[in-house]
Amino acid sequence: MRNIWIIAGREFRLYFVSPVAYAVAGMFLLILGGLFAAQLYAGLQFGQVTPDGRIVIDPLVTILLFATPAITMRLLADEQRMGTIELLLTAPVRDWEVIVGKWLGAMGFMLALLLATWIYPLILHRLTTPGIDQGVLVSAYLGLVLMAGAMVAIGVLISSLLNNPVAAFFVTLLVLLFLWIVGVFGRGTGSGSELLSYLSFVDHYYSNFYQGLLDLSDAVYYISLTALALLLGSQVVEARRWR
Amino acid sequence: MIQVEGLTKYYGRNLAIQGLTFDAEAGEILGFLGPNGAGKTTTMRILAGYMPPSSGSARVAGFDVVDQSLEVRRRVGYLPETVPLYPEMSVSEYLTFMGSLRRVPNLDDRVEQVIEDVRLEERSESFIGNLSKGLRQRVGVAQALLHKPEVLILDEPTIGLDPAQIIEVRKLIQELGKERTVLLSTHILSEAQQVCDRVLIINRGQIVAEDTPANLQAQLAGGERLRVQAAMETRELIDLLRKVPGVTRAEATGVEGVVELASAPGHDIRPHVARRVVEGGFDLLEIRPVGISLEEIFLELTREEASAEAEGVPGA
Numbered sequence: 235m236r237n238i239w240i241i242a243g244r245e246f247r248l249y250f251v252s253p254v255a256y257a258v259a260g261m262f263l264l265i266l267g268g269l270f271a272a273q274l275y276a277g278l279q280f281g282q283v284t285p286d287g288r289i290v291i292d293p294l295v296t297i298l299l300f301a302t303p304a305i306t307m308r309l310l311a312d313e314q315r316m317g318t319i320e321l322l323l324t325a326p327v328r329d330w331e332v333i334v335g336k337w338l339g340a341m342g343f344m345l346a347l348l349l350a351t352w353i354y355p356l357i358l359h360r361l362t363t364p365g366i367d368q369g370v371l372v373s374a375y376l377g378l379v380l381m382a383g384a385m386v387a388i389g390v391l392i393s394s395l396l397n398n399p400v401a402a403f404f405v406t407l408l409v410l411l412f413l414w415i416v417g418v419f420g421r422g423t424g425s426g427s428e429l430l431s432y433l434s435f436v437d438h439y440y441s442n443f444y445q446g447l448l449d450l451s452d453a454v455y456y457i458s459l460t461a462l463a464l465l466l467g468s469q470v471v472e473a474r475r476w477r
Numbered sequence: 478m479i480q481v482e483g484l485t486k487y488y489g490r491n492l493a494i495q496g497l498t499f500d501a502e503a504g505e506i507l508g509f510l511g512p513n514g515a516g517k518t519t520t521m522r523i524l525a526g527y528m529p530p531s532s533g534s535a536r537v538a539g540f541d542v543v544d545q546s547l548e549v550r551r552r553v554g555y556l557p558e559t560v561p562l563y564p565e566m567s568v569s570e571y572l573t574f575m576g577s578l579r580r581v582p583n584l585d586d587r588v589e590q591v592i593e594d595v596r597l598e599e600r601s602e603s604f605i606g607n608l609s610k611g612l613r614q615r616v617g618v619a620q621a622l623l624h625k626p627e628v629l630i631l632d633e634p635t636i637g638l639d640p641a642q643i644i645e646v647r648k649l650i651q652e653l654g655k656e657r658t659v660l661l662s663t664h665i666l667s668e669a670q671q672v673c674d675r676v677l678i679i680n681r682g683q684i685v686a687e688d689t690p691a692n693l694q695a696q697l698a699g700g701e702r703l704r705v706q707a708a709m710e711t712r713e714l715i716d717l718l719r720k721v722p723g724v725t726r727a728e729a730t731g732v733e734g735v736v737e738l739a740s741a742p743g744h745d746i747r748p749h750v751a752r753r754v755v756e757g758g759f760d761l762l763e764i765r766p767v768g769i770s771l772e773e774i775f776l777e778l779t780r781e782e783a784s785a786e787a788e789g790v791p792g793a
Binding site for chain 1: 488489522525526527528529547548550551553555557559561562563564565566574575577578579580620
């Protein structure tokens with residue numbers, strides 16, 4: 235357990251000396267701030283600001299789609315490219331501790347980003363009377379964290395498969411996009427459409443968490459996806475030893 | 478301390494090492510000598526717990542490298558050939574990270590100590606990415622020593638260092654070898670000769686010779702070698718010396734009047750050589766025994782292997 239925290243701590247601190255992480259964080263907050271300001275401005279012009287904290291959530295979900303691969307791409311791919319994985323794997327550390335530690339470190343950075351976005355709903359809360367529905371907001375953020383957890387885990391898995399961070403970025407983006415749109419195909423009535431819509435990444439989010447409904451089955455979906463990706467990631471690291 | 482038996486490793490279908498068997502005692506410095514691609518790094522990676530062998534077994538400090546990998550890794554200090562370190566961490570940050578993974582007690586003091594041991598005090602806050610190759614190598618050594626391992630595995634520890642640093646690292650290795658087992662690979666033969674208690678020569682994944690550097694020399698030199706200098710033409714000298722009983726070979730050295738002789742073992746031909754030159758009416762300037770260097774043994778062994786293989790596989 236301690237190894238996980240040590241590895242996670244290193245990864246987390248590394249984000250604050252990495253230009254990529256600052257670029258991601260900057261883009262993340264810039265886009266979000268711009269959209270927020272534009273919406274607020276439009277709202278004020280027409281004399282009414284919708285008191286809904288979720289105006290930041292919608293763009294946030296889309297931004298996450300691009301930010302996650304950028305956050306996770308180098309986690310293992312870079313170590314494999316530079317060979318630093320050799321010293322990590324010859325330290326008395328289990329393979330799964332490496333994977334979970336990396337995931338946790340990336341999640342730490344992700345949570346810091348999400349925390350920073352909380353400021354926009356707070357501003358909105360101040361501007362409107364009687365304020366925004368905090369319950370829905372908490373539910374939406376909780377769902378977002380669970381979803382981000384699964385996305386980061388997938389990023390870690392793909393980073394473990396590749397030796398090139400740029401390739402890891404695009405493959406992760408591709409997989410996340412697939413999980414994103416797969417629900418659309420599930421809208422039909424053909425066989426397997428239920429499965430497809432169950433797999434869909436966003437449906438689990440928008441149908442419940444986003445509405446302020448905490449449904450255990452959605453949480454289970456994200457958590458089991460996270461666990462599966464991390465398990466596979468550990469297997470990949472172990473399999474690399476056997477090559 | 479290290480027991481290796483029938484160690485074999487395939488990368489896909491490529492055979493990297495084949496049936497390696499050797500031991501290393503506690504407190505021994507064992508040298509691994511071989512050309513590039515001979516399988517040195519593969520063997521060391523297996524012993525360090527980085528990858529499992531395809532077949533065969535290896536035990537380090539009594540623990541199996543596959544079944545008790547974590548125990549092995551706790552007891553081994555490993556310096557990989559390329560010294561892969563995180564460039565975006567500072568020296569002390571990196572050592573603290575590795576030390577905490579290894580549960581080193583009194584970590585801060587220990588990190589300070591090893592930084593001193595490898596003389597990096599002035600660069601301890603520098604980012605590793607900004608260090609020269611030699612300094613990075615020292616960080617790698619510091620990392621391997623951090624947890625006071627029973628076994629040290631050093632893959633080409635002096636590569637890329639300047640001569641002064643090489644001497645320093647060799648001294649350090651000899652010092653370390655007094656109390657722990659050191660396995661080091663090198664393709665610098667004088668280094669093996671100088672530092673190691675025992676040398677394993679490995680070529681194409683197989684051990685071709687194993688002994689102390691001194692014994693290897695004696696065993697493979699296969700007789701005496703003499704360097705003879707006389708005030709006469711080389712060609713004449715060669716003709717003259719060929720007739721000396723016991724001489725198996727006489728070769729020009731490229732220096733006028735200087736000839737190298739090889740003789741069957743057990744015969745001291747020096748008196749005969751001296752007499753022959755003087756009786757021929759020439760001035761004898763020098764007779765000096767020449768020891769065959771490990772370098773020559775190495776070349777001989779690896780060349781024999783290569784030519785044997787070429788003959789064995791016609792048209793391949």
